[in-house]
Amino acid sequence: STKYRTREWSLHDFDMGRPLGKGKFGRVYMVRTKVEPKYIVALKTLYKSEIVESKVEKQIRREIEIQQNLRHPNILRLYGYFHDEKRIFLMLEFAGKGELYKQLSKYHRFSERRSSRYIDQMADALIYLHSKHVIHRDIKPENLLIGINGELKIGDFGWSVHAPGNRRMTLCGTLDYLPPEMVEGKEHNEKVDHWALGVLTYEFVCGFPPFEDRNSTNNTYRRIAKVDLRFEDKEVRLSEDVKDLITKFSSSFVMNRRNACP
Numbered sequence: 001s002t003k004y005r006t007r008e009w010s011l012h013d014f015d016m017g018r019p020l021g022k023g024k025f026g027r028v029y030m031v032r033t034k035v036e037p038k039y040i041v042a043l044k045t046l047y048k049s050e051i052v053e054s055k056v057e058k059q060i061r062r063e064i065e066i067q068q069n070l071r072h073p074n075i076l077r078l079y080g081y082f083h084d085e086k087r088i089f090l091m092l093e094f095a096g097k098g099e100l101y102k103q104l105s106k107y108h109r110f111s112e113r114r115s116s117r118y119i120d121q122m123a124d125a126l127i128y129l130h131s132k133h134v135i136h137r138d139i140k141p142e143n144l145l146i147g148i149n150g151e152l153k154i155g156d157f158g159w160s161v162h163a164p165g166n167r168r169m170t171l172c173g174t175l176d177y178l179p180p181e182m183v184e185g186k187e188h189n190e191k192v193d194h195w196a197l198g199v200l201t202y203e204f205v206c207g208f209p210p211f212e213d214r215n216s217t218n219n220t221y222r223r224i225a226k227v228d229l230r231f232e233d234k235e236v237r238l239s240e241d242v243k244d245l246i247t248k249f250s251s252s253f254v255m256n257r258r259n260a261c262p
Ligand SMILES: COc1ccc(C(=O)Nc2ccccc2)cc1NC(=O)CCSc1ncnc(N)c1Br
Pocket: 020, 021, 023, 025, 028, 042, 044, 046, 056, 059, 060, 063, 067, 076, 077, 078, 090, 092, 093, 094, 095, 096, 097, 098, 099, 145, 155, 156, 157, 158, 159, 160
C-alpha cells in the first residue's frame, strides 16, 4: 500500500519481537506496528559503518530501488526502509514458515512432488524477474523462504551470510550454484538463473548439489565447467522425469555457451 512509501517510518513505530536470522551486515527481527492495523514485518538492520567499509552502499541503493518495484507472490516484498544515524532498516515481508534450507537440512531431501511445487513457483518468480530484466544470480536454498501457506519466496539476502555452521561457504557464497560462464568469469545473461534452477532441483531431490566436491573446490569448478552431471547415487531413487528436467536445465545452458562462442 502506498501509505508505507509516503510516510516516514522510525523504530518507535514498532514493538520488537524475536530475532529471525543473522546476516553479515546486521540482524533481522520480527516486529509489529504499534498502531492498528498491527502489521507483522521482518525488520532487517544494516550497520552504515559496515556498509561503507564494504563499499556496498551503491549495491544496496540499487537493490532497494529494484526490490521496491517488485510485486510477486514468490518474491519477498520490501515494503520500505528508514534509517537513524548508525543503521539502515529494511521493512521486509515476514515469511511465516521461515528459511527453506532449515527444512532441507532437517528432511535431508524433498519428495519429487514437493520439489516440483517449489520449482514451479521459482520458475514463475524468474519469469517475472526476467520480464523486468532482473537476473537473480544468487539462487540457492539459503536465499529461499517459506510463506505461511507453504509457498516459496525468494528472499534476497543481499550480501548477508549465514553463521558458518553447517552451510557450505566459499569466498563469495556457495560455489555449487555458479554456472560455467560465471566460474570462467565470462559475461552472463538470465540463463544463469535457468542453470541455477537445475542445480536447485537436483539439490531438492538428492539433498546435495550436483557438482559438489567437499574436499576440493578446484574439482567442483572442473565438474561445473564440464557439466559433469551424475545421477548414480544408489540410495536416491530418481524418476526419469526429474532426471530429464535437470538435464534440460543444464543443456539449455550448454546451448547458450555454444551460441556465445561460435
Ligand atoms: C526482499 O528481501 C531483502 C532485500 C534486501 C536485503 C539485503 O540485505 N540487501 C542488501 C544488504 C546489504 C548490501 C546489499 C544488499 C535482504 C532481504 N531479505 C532478507 O534479508 C531476509 C531476512 S530473513 C527473513 N525475512 C522474512 N521472513 C523471515 N521468516 C525471515 Br528468517
